[in-house]
Amino acid sequence: MIVNGEFSFIHSLLAHRQIQTNRIEVDVGDDAAVVVPHPNRSLVMTCDTMVETIHFLRETMQPFDIGWKLLASNLSDIAAMGGVPTYALVSVAVPPSWALAEIEEIYHGIYTLANQYQVTIMGGDTVKAPSDLTLTITLLGEIEHGQALLRSSAKPGDIVFVSGVLGDSAAGLHLLLNHPTKTEHFPKLVAAHCRPQPQIEIGRKLVETGFRLTCDDISDGLAQEAWEIARASQVAIVLDKDKIPLSHSMVQFAKKVQKDPYEWVWFGGEDYQLIGTVSQENWVKLKQMAKELGFCLTRIGHIETGEPTVKVNLGGTCMTLPQGGYNHFADR
Numbered sequence: 001m002i003v004n005g006e007f008s009f010i011h012s013l014l015a016h017r018q019i020q021t022n023r024i025e026v027d028v029g030d031d032a033a034v035v036v037p038h039p040n041r042s043l044v045m046t047c048d049t050m051v052e053t054i055h056f057l058r059e060t061m062q063p064f065d066i067g068w069k070l071l072a073s074n075l076s077d078i079a080a081m082g083g084v085p086t087y088a089l090v091s092v093a094v095p096p097s098w099a100l101a102e103i104e105e106i107y108h109g110i111y112t113l114a115n116q117y118q119v120t121i122m123g124g125d126t127v128k129a130p131s132d133l134t135l136t137i138t139l140l141g142e143i144e145h146g147q148a149l150l151r152s153s154a155k156p157g158d159i160v161f162v163s164g165v166l167g168d169s170a171a172g173l174h175l176l177l178n179h180p181t182k183t184e185h186f187p188k189l190v191a192a193h194c195r196p197q198p199q200i201e202i203g204r205k206l207v208e209t210g211f212r213l214t215c216d217d218i219s220d221g222l223a224q225e226a227w228e229i230a231r232a233s234q235v236a237i238v239l240d241k242d243k244i245p246l247s248h249s250m251v252q253f254a255k256k257v258q259k260d261p262y263e264w265v266w267f268g269g270e271d272y273q274l275i276g277t278v279s280q281e282n283w284v285k286l287k288q289m290a291k292e293l294g295f296c297l298t299r300i301g302h303i304e305t306g307e308p309t310v311k312v313n314l315g316g317t318c319m320t321l322p323q324g325g326y327n328h329f330a331d332r
């Protein structure tokens with residue numbers, strides 16, 4: 001039913017929604033949605049926001065990609081817990097500089113990724129903003145009781161592993177901001193920044209092993225996430241710098257623009273890969289499982305007893321890694 005601007009706009013945003021569940025009791029259209037929880041599972045909840053100028057510029061990301069990445073950053077947090085994503089709420093605060101058709105394209109990005117993971121959009125909020133487009137997704141998921149992967153489970157003797165490669169997203173951002181005419185030479189870096197793939201499948205496989213595992217997703221940079229695990233688990237982490245997986249494109253690009261690729265790895269963020277720890281014994285099994293399933297997991301260090309800290313080992317010399325990374329209020 002078309003009533004006026006706001007409501008017809010919401011209607012058009014929902015036009016391409018696909019319902020991915022048969023557990024809906026009250027759908028979009030009432031004051032709140034109602035869904036039937038799965039009887040044997042716990043609820044996982046997360047929320048991430050993207051703000052124009054802070055998380056993206058018109059120059060760095062297309063509307064489709066903004067929607068994709070907004071959902072990807074939320075999916076990544078569910079992946080880090082080992083959960084299955086289920087329902088999402090989307091809030092948009094739209095300034096006059098953004099056409100409604102562009103917001104519809106952002107939704108196209110959200111829906112494309114949501115459909116990939118059987119996530120159903122169950123509502124949201126739509127408001128006017130004075131300036132700078134702001135978008136928030138609240139994402140729900142489910143996990144078997146007591147099985148969530150925590151940051152606090154690391155023990156001395158564990159090995160530290162990561163999924164995928166690190167630093168590509170920050171390199172992609174550097175490329176988009178400083179060398180916009182060269183983006184076609186490094187498409188993988190642009191894709192890593194604009195269309196990150198959340199590691200839901202890996203998170204689920206980790207849970208299914210039944211092993212004691214630590215897990216966190218890398219949104220703010222490897223240094224920040226490693227420090228978070230060290231603090232939560234009350235352990236010392238030693239990372240082997242030469243074991244960290246880097247992409248060929250990223251190393252090539254860093255060389256070309258005379259940047260230290262590890263600055264992107266440690267402090268860049270937005271890789272949305274997983275970092276975890278597991279016992280030595282179970283690492284052998286995990287590595288075999290990853291090989292069989294075609295996942296890329298790399299051992300990058302180990303856990304020691306001691307005060308919470310993160311050290312970097314290069315050729316036998318250890319240095320403390322500063323707890324840098326993306327921090328919204330670093331200057332306050």
Ligand SMILES: Nc1ncnc2c1ncn2[C@@H]1O[C@H](COP(=O)(O)OP(=O)(O)OP(=O)(O)O)[C@@H](O)[C@H]1O
Pocket residue numbers: 047048073077219220
């Ligand atoms: N405004 C807030 N009110 C209540 N809880 C919050 C608020 N902001 C963050 N939190 C909680 O603080 C914890 C850390 O939040 P943070 O945003 O750093 O999550 P993250 O997954 O570690 O990082 P990122 O947002 O970069 O993905 C989370 O449990 C989050 O739910």
Ligand SMILES: Cc1ncc(C[n+]2csc(CCOP(=O)(O)O)c2C)c(N)n1
Pocket residue numbers: 048049053054055056057060073173219220268269270326
């Ligand atoms: C134009 C522009 N400038 C800087 C950045 C980098 N950046 C912004 S937020 C963030 C951490 C993750 O966000 P959050 O902590 O909110 O989850 C990072 C690495 C960007 N993407 N675009």
Ligand SMILES: [Mg+2]
Pocket residue numbers: 047048
């Ligand atoms: Mg967050």
Ligand SMILES: [Mg+2]
Pocket residue numbers: 076077080216217218219
């Ligand atoms: Mg996280």
Ligand SMILES: [Mg+2]
Pocket residue numbers: 219220326
């Ligand atoms: Mg953050």
